[in-house]
Amino acid sequence: MATLDKITPRDVDFAKWYTDVCLTAKLVSYSNTKGSMIMCPNGYAIWEEIQNNLNQRIKMTNHENVQMPLFIPESLLNIEKEHVKGFAPEVAWITYGGEEKLDERLCVRPTSEVLFCEHFKNIIKSYRDLPKLYNQWCTIVRWEKSTRPFLRSREILWQEGHTMHSSEQEAKEETLRMLKVYEDFQRNDLALPVIVGRKTEKEKFAGALETYTIEAMMYDGVALQNGTSHYFGNHFAKAFDIKFLDKDNTYKNPYQTSWGSSTRMIGAVIMTHSDDNGLVLPPKIAPTKVIFIPISNDDEIKNAINKISDKLKVTYKIDVSDKSPGYKFAEAEVLGIPIRVEVGMRDLKNNEVTLVRRDTLEKIKVNVDLASDKIEELLDTIQKDMYNRALKRRNSMLYEAKNYEEFKSLALKPGFIKINWCENEACEEKIKNDFGLKSRCIIDEKSDGNCAICGKKGKVKIYFGKQY
């Protein structure tokens, strides 16, 4: 009999467990192109679900999809000084086209601010041309040294929004609007409890005035930055000489935002919800929501499955392969299908089938005639329960430190530590040097004491934690 590959237990070796889940559920495969992964059908199907859901939210907020070039001429990347400083060390350079050496090197886009700015310069002339609310789904490349499936790779599938506005206020509202879109999507569809806030000066995006972030906490207490939204003011617009004639008949530079999220969200889903049996997917982004497993080949079983599945409004599969029922159960678990329906003769004598929840492995016997309603109800329940369990676990790893001693006593624990902070970069540096923890984000909560590090007046509340 065929057996599934063994998954290293999560509490024995979290990193190995993660890789095992990715490979055993056939989400990804390694390739000979160092640093790039192959997204296999099971992995890419999850990305398609995420794209569909998030794309709708992006369009509902009036953004339009476009497609910019893949390559950036070196001179274009060089226009905005902060930005190039941040990105030049990690781009891939094209130097030859066929046999011919290029006059100017091209980099593969690591992000597309400069490409959008160049285009905005051509199309924005008047206040009537604003706002421009653009988004693109594409591949970017950043030359990472070490890579891990979904979390960090040289090649990243993502969406990046780029917008231009006639006023500072409107651009700031856009920055926060899209942060909220990400937050809602991740809470409701990915069942991820997330902390939202502002990055420190040290951690913000190269060239941004303000960077807002979605910080998720993984099962092991380590942070995953799961989406960012940037406010640029108008200094890219100035560098690129983008101007519009305003209603008052004067020329002004427009105000800019950008925001991005990537396949990293799949990594967050895995590291938050999955277990030692494999993947656990929130129903809303599971490509297959239900799998029917016939225990034998009897006609009554086929009829019962048809009776239930005909009424289902969600995507389902029927496993009619020649594997054993036990193997099929294990495989459905590895793949993270939210509900499996075991249909056997013993249950059918009572006109029942057994629903098995993937998240809890709980078995529920239901009447055949009520099964389709029950399945759809149970999918909602699973979605909510997954969020609540993740929230409870996350909250159990949130700490607060009043002073350096308290910080020190908490620093080795998995999770995030909240402190009052004076906003002095020296204190942020000291935490990084002493404990290897980076700032996650400044949250929307008033400081109520002195800075936990230097003891001077606290100005904001901020979280620190280890990160992927």
Added chain:
Amino acid sequence: MATLDKITPRDVDFAKWYTDVCLTAKLVSYSNTKGSMIMCPNGYAIWEEIQNNLNQRIKMTNHENVQMPLFIPESLLNIEKEHVKGFAPEVAWITYGGEEKLDERLCVRPTSEVLFCEHFKNIIKSYRDLPKLYNQWCTIVRWEKSTRPFLRSREILWQEGHTMHSSEQEAKEETLRMLKVYEDFQRNDLALPVIVGRKTEKEKFAGALETYTIEAMMYDGVALQNGTSHYFGNHFAKAFDIKFLDKDNTYKNPYQTSWGSSTRMIGAVIMTHSDDNGLVLPPKIAPTKVIFIPISNDDEIKNAINKISDKLKVTYKIDVSDKSPGYKFAEAEVLGIPIRVEVGMRDLKNNEVTLVRRDTLEKIKVNVDLASDKIEELLDTIQKDMYNRALKRRNSMLYEAKNYEEFKSLALKPGFIKINWCENEACEEKIKNDFGLKSRCIIDEKSDGNCAICGKKGKVKIYFGKQY
């Protein structure tokens, strides 16, 4: 008053007309990255419609979407000799990652056969693993010297299917199945009359045993190759050492296909259907099917528009901008929206509105209460009429030549010339050298005479024509 940019008449300068339509309808915009275009919201929305439609057909035929790496290590590209000979001269080479010179150059994928083969080698072990039916939507790069929007550019958005089969017959069936999928999609959704057939040895894809093609004829009689499907036999499988244990307990190399279609289809739609007023889109791929234009601000007009649009099952827009009705009419025409609905007080006195067909500019008065049904019916009529008009025009430019003199007398006419052909490459070469015409495809029609060029026995029927 704002005016739209002038479009060069189609019969005055076809090339200029084409570019004018692309730019005036805001489908694309030029960028500073030489050879790459920007797809603006109007252009990208058409691509999204095409993707949705074609993706469904690809999934209905049991293919799964995946994502392979963007880069190919040089040694991997070099494995299959015919293939590398065809593609190496036109790839973009990455030589630096950040500051660091790479040990091995990477090219940006010009097509992904070798990447799929490398992966297939890892995942195909037994006949139970076959067939593998994969597809990906992605960007490819070919270092073209001269470029034109949608038709030819360094960067191409496309889909590429790659499949592996246990038998020659099954792989050949797959090659033809996907050719048929393309043909049906282009006829039914793009309203393109197409000729399907097999490429000659000289024109086939680098590394393929057989290449099948979809040949569309543009308004000016010039061919556009609009999708290809390749049968590879098992020689890539041999070169990559891909083997499976068959039912008879022996190791065999699987048989392979690939097939691709791209944003070039948008170019074909424009050059087949559009006119001197701008874009004309087949309803099935028009992002907006209907636009309502209120002639004045009266409440009766708003009410009538709401009454009709509430019942519509198709995507529509209401143009409530402060432009003049005349400008709005012209703009709706430039954008190619299949039906515009003019709603004015004079018509409403008779409880009527005026539908204007974009394809014929015909005006049709309809009762407000019947308008929504009539609109949906008219969309079907437009779709069919566009196909039939294009078919009639295409057929009027198909010629047949029995001998060299006849060929010579037809060679300067726009269109395709059919001949009996001996299958000798010398005759194909001679036509290219004497008249600048390339073979389009060998069609499924028996030869009924001698080769038009050399006079020897004809073996097949083949079309020749100029191409984009």
